[in-house]
Each structure stands twice: as structure tokens, then as C-alpha cells.
Amino acid sequence: MLKFLARTLGLLLVAAGFVGLVIDGARSIVNNVISFTSVDSLVGLVMPGGVPGLQSRVTTGLSPWLWDALFVHLLQLPASVTAFFIGAFLLWVGQKSAEPIGYLAGR
Template sequence: MIRFLLRFTGMWVLAGGFVALVLDGVRSIAASQVVMTPLGVAWLVTSEASLNHVQAFISETLSPRMWDLLAPPLLQAPLFLVLGVIGAALLALGWRRPAH
């Protein structure tokens, strides 16, 4: 059951990454230059409160310096790439190994 949930969630996240890639492609064609939506921008637009909660949680639990070191590169990464990596990881975790 857990493998099914991992694969199901992985497929949806991977599909979201594909949608983000297509939207960035359409915007790139319209602008005649490469356009990539960063994770931070998409997160800020969809739920600013959750981004603030994650920042507060990491700063209080681990260290404010940890947020300053890890967050900027991650939040500047293209959304389609982040979703693609997370989706592929979930699919890999839910993959059933062939019996020998």
C-alpha cells in the first residue's frame, strides 16, 4: 500500500513538473528568450504563509545560518527541475524490485 502511495504521489509530482516545463516553454517562445520559473517565486505566489512557516521552522530548529546557506540555491532552482527530481525520487522509492 505504501509503495502504491509513493508511486501515485510521484506520478502526480512528476506530472506537475512536466506542466511547469511546458508553461516555461510557452513563456520562452512568447518572450523569445529562455524563461524559467524559480521554485521560490512559485512557492511565494501559491502560499506565502507556508514559505514563512518553513523559514521560521528551519531557523528555530536548526540554525538561521542553515536557512541562509541552503535556501537561496534551492529557491532559485527551476520549478520543473525540483518537481522532476522529487517525483523521480518518489517513484524510485515505490518501485517494486523484480523477483529472481
């Protein structure tokens, strides 16, 4: 059941990453400048409180140095590429195990 959820979420994230890449590409063509939607702006749209709310949760729940060392850099990545890579990782984790070579069922 857990592998099914990982595959489903991975497929949705890969599809969302592709759609985001198409939208960012169309925006870049129209504006004649390469531009990507960052994870920072996506968090501001999806999460109540935006990045300051996320920062307060990370610094109180985990550690203040973790925010400066990791999350500041992760929030600057392109959202479409990040979603694609996380989705690909979830698809890899949730893949079905391969049949052993030379195994005969029923014997």
C-alpha cells in the same frame, strides 16, 4: 501501502514537472527570453507568508545556518525541473521489488 503513496506522489510530481516545463517553454517562446518559474515564486503562491514565512519556520525549527547554506540555493532552482527530479526519485523509491531469477512459485 507506503510504496503506493510514493509511486502516486512521484507520478503526480513528474506530470506537474512536465506541465510546468511546457508552460515555461511557451512563456519563453512568447517573451523571446528563456525564463523559468523558480521554486521561490512557487512557494510565494502556495504557502501563506511566502518565503519569509518559510525562512522563519526553517530558522526556528531547524537551524539558521541551514537556511543560508541550503535553502537559499534550493529556492533559486527551476520549479519544473525540481518537481521532475523529486518525482523521479519517489518513483524509484516506490518501485516494486523484482522477482528473483530462477524462482518457481508453488515449489
